[in-house]
Amino acid sequence: MSLRLHFQSIFTPNFLPRHFSHYTPRASFPTFSSGEMEDVKSGSELTLADPVLLHAKIDAIRSAGPQKLQVIADFDATLTKFWVNGTRGQSSHGLLQQDNPEYNAKRQQLYDYYHPLEFSPTLGLEEKRKLMEEWWGRTHGLLMEGGLTYESIKQSVANGNIAFREGVSEFFEFLEEQDIPVLIFSAGLADIIEEVLRQKLKRSFKNVKIVSNRMVFNDDGQLVSFKGKLIHSLNKNEHALDMAAPVLEHFGDIDVPTDDNDLLKKRTNVLLLGDHTGDLGMSDGLNYDTRISVGFLNHNVENSLSIYKEAFDVVLVNDAPMWEVIKLVSQMCLNEK
Numbered sequence: 001m002s003l004r005l006h007f008q009s010i011f012t013p014n015f016l017p018r019h020f021s022h023y024t025p026r027a028s029f030p031t032f033s034s035g036e037m038e039d040v041k042s043g044s045e046l047t048l049a050d051p052v053l054l055h056a057k058i059d060a061i062r063s064a065g066p067q068k069l070q071v072i073a074d075f076d077a078t079l080t081k082f083w084v085n086g087t088r089g090q091s092s093h094g095l096l097q098q099d100n101p102e103y104n105a106k107r108q109q110l111y112d113y114y115h116p117l118e119f120s121p122t123l124g125l126e127e128k129r130k131l132m133e134e135w136w137g138r139t140h141g142l143l144m145e146g147g148l149t150y151e152s153i154k155q156s157v158a159n160g161n162i163a164f165r166e167g168v169s170e171f172f173e174f175l176e177e178q179d180i181p182v183l184i185f186s187a188g189l190a191d192i193i194e195e196v197l198r199q200k201l202k203r204s205f206k207n208v209k210i211v212s213n214r215m216v217f218n219d220d221g222q223l224v225s226f227k228g229k230l231i232h233s234l235n236k237n238e239h240a241l242d243m244a245a246p247v248l249e250h251f252g253d254i255d256v257p258t259d260d261n262d263l264l265k266k267r268t269n270v271l272l273l274g275d276h277t278g279d280l281g282m283s284d285g286l287n288y289d290t291r292i293s294v295g296f297l298n299h300n301v302e303n304s305l306s307i308y309k310e311a312f313d314v315v316l317v318n319d320a321p322m323w324e325v326i327k328l329v330s331q332m333c334l335n336e337k
């Protein structure tokens with residue numbers, strides 16, 4: 001609660017513009033003279049590819065108003081941390097443990113076989129897509145065959161080595177107050193992502209929706225099937241908007257008709273968060289006016305920073321918390337009246 005109050009204090013209209021001109025390349029977002037923000041800057045490092053362009057984009061989004069803005073975010077290693085308790089954090093797929101350990105071993109065997117193929121420099125994209133479909137399909141098959149229960153998901157999340165970046169809850173809360181939808185696109189498992197949100201954030205957000213592989217459980221709590229189109233790592237982006245449409249029909253809280261399938265497309269300004277350059281494709285298909293992209297560069301920083309700077313408007317390294325993103329979005333939503 002103290003953090004919430006803390007942030008409300010920096011969202012006051014007069015505060016941010018005063019510091020807004022302090023954007024500089026390879027520097028932190030505006031420094032807060034009160035000293036109140038010193039504690040939240042530690043551990044993050046921010047790089048802006050083109051501060052002038054970023055200023056212009058923020059201005060454009062602010063002028064259009066929060067009703068035109070949406071947030072599209074990847075889940076694993078974007079909203080969650082790359083390092084957790086000194087080791088690589090687990091993904092929503094990776095943390096899942098079935099009651100029957102034989103099936104965990106079988107899924108691991110699939111991982112060992114397909115994962116190198118996903119990143120093979122010699123295979124073509126079409127070939128890789130087929131292999132990913134095969135991998136995800138076989139994995140989903142093992143989850144059903146092994147009798148996965150919802151109870152196992154709860155346990156797996158409780159035992160999993162997974163954590164949100166600091167400030168994710170405050171980020172969602174701010175967006176909820178502004179009625180800005182957050183779509184989380186993931187090739188993982190929607191039911192697990194929702195359970196991670198439930199257990200780790202300990203509250204729900206009516207503006208946050210998951211577009212991912214969704215399970216169907218029977219009355220005994222056993223997995224029996226999957227809903228809709230299979231979403232794997234290499235088709236996640238190309239179908240993101242199509243897959244989001246049915247989800248958005250249930251956005252009853254947004255000030256537009258809830259039966260409007262084009263809801264997403266009416267929000268023509270985007271804040272996009274990802275940890276791979278491929279995540280930029282999440283906004284493909286949306287004829288957006290302005291997009292601000294934030295890339296979390298989690299490893300191999302030396303070699304990848306220039307690529308990330310080319311691709312994203314803002315790059316955050318060192319497993320950064322969300323505070324800079326909150327400052328950014330608060331500037332986009334600033335009411336200048």
Ligand SMILES: [Mg+2]
Nearest residue numbers: 074076077275
């Ligand atoms: Mg990711």
